[in-house]
Amino acid sequence: MKYFVFSILFCINLFFYGQVSIDGNAPSLKGKYVSILQVEDYVTNTYKNLGRQKVDSTGKFSFKLVVEKAFKAIIEIEEKSSILYIDPNTKLYKINIPNGKNTAGSNVKLVFEDLPDNDLNALVLEYNLRADHFMFGDSMYVLKCIKSNNFKEYSTQLDKFKDSLIQYYKPIKNKYFHNYIRYSIASLEQISTGKEIVTNRINVFNNYINNKPLLYNNDAYMEFINQFYENTLKLPVKGGKDKLYLAINNHASLSMLNEIFINDIFLKDAKLRELIMIKGLGEEYYYENFIKENILNLIKEIGNTSLFPENRIIAKNTFTLLTHLQIGYKAPDFSIVTSKGDSISLDSLKGKYIYLGFWASWNESSLLEMEIAEKLFKDYGKYIEFISVSMDKDENAYLQYIKEHPEFKWHIAHYSGDVGLITDYRLKNIPEYFLIDPDGIILQAPAFKPSPNGDYQSIDLTFFEIKKKLEPKKVRVIGVRD
Numbered sequence: 001m002k003y004f005v006f007s008i009l010f011c012i013n014l015f016f017y018g019q020v021s022i023d024g025n026a027p028s029l030k031g032k033y034v035s036i037l038q039v040e041d042y043v044t045n046t047y048k049n050l051g052r053q054k055v056d057s058t059g060k061f062s063f064k065l066v067v068e069k070a071f072k073a074i075i076e077i078e079e080k081s082s083i084l085y086i087d088p089n090t091k092l093y094k095i096n097i098p099n100g101k102n103t104a105g106s107n108v109k110l111v112f113e114d115l116p117d118n119d120l121n122a123l124v125l126e127y128n129l130r131a132d133h134f135m136f137g138d139s140m141y142v143l144k145c146i147k148s149n150n151f152k153e154y155s156t157q158l159d160k161f162k163d164s165l166i167q168y169y170k171p172i173k174n175k176y177f178h179n180y181i182r183y184s185i186a187s188l189e190q191i192s193t194g195k196e197i198v199t200n201r202i203n204v205f206n207n208y209i210n211n212k213p214l215l216y217n218n219d220a221y222m223e224f225i226n227q228f229y230e231n232t233l234k235l236p237v238k239g240g241k242d243k244l245y246l247a248i249n250n251h252a253s254l255s256m257l258n259e260i261f262i263n264d265i266f267l268k269d270a271k272l273r274e275l276i277m278i279k280g281l282g283e284e285y286y287y288e289n290f291i292k293e294n295i296l297n298l299i300k301e302i303g304n305t306s307l308f309p310e311n312r313i314i315a316k317n318t319f320t321l322l323t324h325l326q327i328g329y330k331a332p333d334f335s336i337v338t339s340k341g342d343s344i345s346l347d348s349l350k351g352k353y354i355y356l357g358f359w360a361s362w363n364e365s366s367l368l369e370m371e372i373a374e375k376l377f378k379d380y381g382k383y384i385e386f387i388s389v390s391m392d393k394d395e396n397a398y399l400q401y402i403k404e405h406p407e408f409k410w411h412i413a414h415y416s417g418d419v420g421l422i423t424d425y426r427l428k429n430i431p432e433y434f435l436i437d438p439d440g441i442i443l444q445a446p447a448f449k450p451s452p453n454g455d456y457q458s459i460d461l462t463f464f465e466i467k468k469k470l471e472p473k474k475v476r477v478i479g480v481r482d
Contacts, residue, residue, distance in 0.1 A: 018088045020067045026097040027059035029077055031395070033417020034061045036084075037074040041310075042222030043279050046317040047074065049420060070120055070176035072219045075108060078393075078417050082108040085120040087176070123177045127165075131184060134161045151196055158188055176218060183208065183221040190227060204228070205266055214271060216310045225275075229266075232280035233289075245290070248281075252294035254301050274311050278302055282318045296322060325426060325445045331356075331436045332424035336389060336413040339402045344387070344411060346440050353384040353466055354436040355447065355459065358415075358427055360391045361401040366431045370408065372450035372458075377410045380463040383470045386410035389421070391430055435462065 024034065035052040039045065050073070051063045070087040077097075084093065094113040115122055134157075135142055145154040162185060169181065186208040190200070209228070215221035233244060247256035257277060267273040278299060285295050296319060303315035323329035334356075335345040346354070357373070359366035370388065377386050388410065390398040398414045415421055425434065435447035448459040 018067060018091070020065050020086055020088060020091060020093070022063040022065070022084070022086075022093045022095065024055075024061045024075075024095050024097070025059055026055050026061065026077070028099045029055045029097060030057060030059050031055060032077055035076040035417070035419065036063050036065075037076055037420075038071055039074070039219070041216065041314045041317055042219060042226065043275075043282070043314050044317040044321045046321070047420070052416075052418065054417070069217065070174075071217055075110065076419055077108055079419060079422075080106055080108045082110045084110065085124060085176075087120040087174070089174070090116060090119045118172060118174065120174060120177055123169075123172065123174065124180060127169075127177075127181055127184070130165070131188075134158075146191060151191075154191070158185075179215055179218050180220040183215075183218065183224040186224045187220070187227060190224075201228075201266075209266070209272070211269075214275065214310070226279070229276045229279060231283060232276050233284050248290045248294050248298065252291075252297050254298055257298065271308050271311065274302060274306060274308060275314065278311060278315050278318055282322065285322050324424075325434075325442060327442050327445060329442060330440050331434065331442050334389075334421055334424070336387075336418075336421075337416070338411045338413045339399075342411070344413075346436070349385050350440060351438045353438060353443075354434075355384050355386050355463075356425075356434045356436060357386075357388045358391055358425070358430050358432045359388055360430055361397045362392070363430055369431050369450045370405070373410070374408060376450055376460065376463060377408075380467055381410060383467050384463060388412045390414045391422075391427070433459070435459070 022036065026032070026034070032055050033052055034055055036050045037047040038050055040048045050065060053061055053063075055061045055077075065086065067086055067088040070085065070089075073084045073086050075082050075084050075095075084095070086093070093115075096111040096113060097108060098111065112119075112121065142154060142157050145151070145157065165181060165185075169178070172178070186204060189204050189207075205228070208224070214225075243260050244257075247253050247260060258273070261267045261273050261277060264273075267276060281295050281299050284290050285292055299315050299319045299322070303312050303319055306312045306315060320330070324332070331346060331354075333346045335343070337343050357369075359370060361367070373386060373388065388408075390401075390413065392398040392414065395414050395416075402408070402412060421427075425432070431449065433444075433447040433449055434442065435444040437443050444462070448457055448462060450459060452458045
């Protein structure tokens with residue numbers, strides 16, 4: 001195989017901050033909520049929400065974003081989603097979602113209107129079709145070469161494919177896209193078995209990683225990096241596993257761990273080494289080789305002390321992922337608007353106990369427990385913030401129920417199509433409850449319900465203990481009547 005550097009064929013493009021508009025037309029989704037998300041990091045696949053709004057009565061929605069450089073976004077409509085690459089060179093994206101047929105399964109089909117040929121979405125789609133044809137076209141010849149371990153012929157075919165790409169995409173001047181091609185090819189070059197593995201790994205490293213910038217924002221690059229450094233803590237390193245065990249289990253020492261990996265020829269670069277240490281620690285958390293508490297402490301230390309901002313973000317996201325909904329760790333944030341029009345969030349209720357419940361007007365158990373919650377609120381509402389979030393698909397059903405029950409005085413809201421809320425709290429069944437302490441830390445997950453559930457107690461006893469803890473102690477004075 002020719003292990004040459006796959007040239008990035010573009011003139012240096014300076015990306016300036018600019019406004020990009022996304023105008024959508026979804027007549028079959030009137031009243032549904034649309035969100036636009038960005039992948040914050042490709043190690044944990046954590047998303048950040050760039051905006052959320054309701055499709056209006058005419059089927060329209062629109063977002064305006066300030067964009068510095070190209071990135072991969074997700075258009076999410078309730079539980080359905082689609083990929084949209086946002087490039088500052090394209091100032092307006094006009095997308096259509098014509099009817100329900102385009103929302104089969106979990107995917108939303110986006111139909112672009114007036115999309116330039118050199119837009120990133122068009123380019124990536126065309127390249128992916130070419131890559132698919134390379135692997136699976138021509139009677140699946142290339143795939144058969146791989147399956148039969150005929151890597152010499154596979155190498156020859158891959159070199160021809162690379163040559164064709166260089167010629168075809170030479171006129172295109174888009175940095176993100178050329179890096180996308182480069183590292184998609186790098187992933188294909190990793191394919192090898194037998195005696196070729198070691199030599200191939202070294203060549204791929206030298207051509208695509210060694211002394212190259214880390215492209216945290218490029219999805220093809222990060223997919224390649226995640227493949228290349230898969231199960232890092234299981235790879236043989238100088239000093240062997242004993243030193244790994246000593247560094248993690250005995251000392252929880254970041255400096256000791258760093259000293260082990262600094263000797264790995266594939267991890268000489270400090271920034272890359274730290275990134276892969278975060279990734280490796282996160283992967284090992286779910287196995288029994290290392291003490292979980294020590295892994296968390298090491299990841300937390302990187303998140304607090306790293307010299308590299310991107311690694312700090314990934315470390316903090318990894319820590320959040322590993323401690324997600326675990327008792328003693330921070331609860332996922334939420335932001336909702338109540339039936340009274342009040343905006344509340346986890347942070348806005350800091351300093352108070354929170355009893356967060358998810359319900360629906362069509363669910364009989366939910367309705368029974370809403371009735372019981374009213375009594376609990378009367379008894380404990382002074383000490384605990386009650387929040388009930390409706391998961392009704394039809395928001396009108398939620399509004400009608402609230403109208404019929406003016407006696408419910410606590411915070412009641414609709415989830416407003418916020419799929420992130422469903423994901424964050426891992427909602428598979430309703431009703432479901434969570435108890436959060438005044439510092440935003442999970443006390444019970446899931447929490448006891450308002451009503452006793454079989455042999456399980458209700459939340460009443462827990463609330464009584466909280467009330468007893470918070471109620472001012474009565475001071476008895478001798479000779480004075482209470």
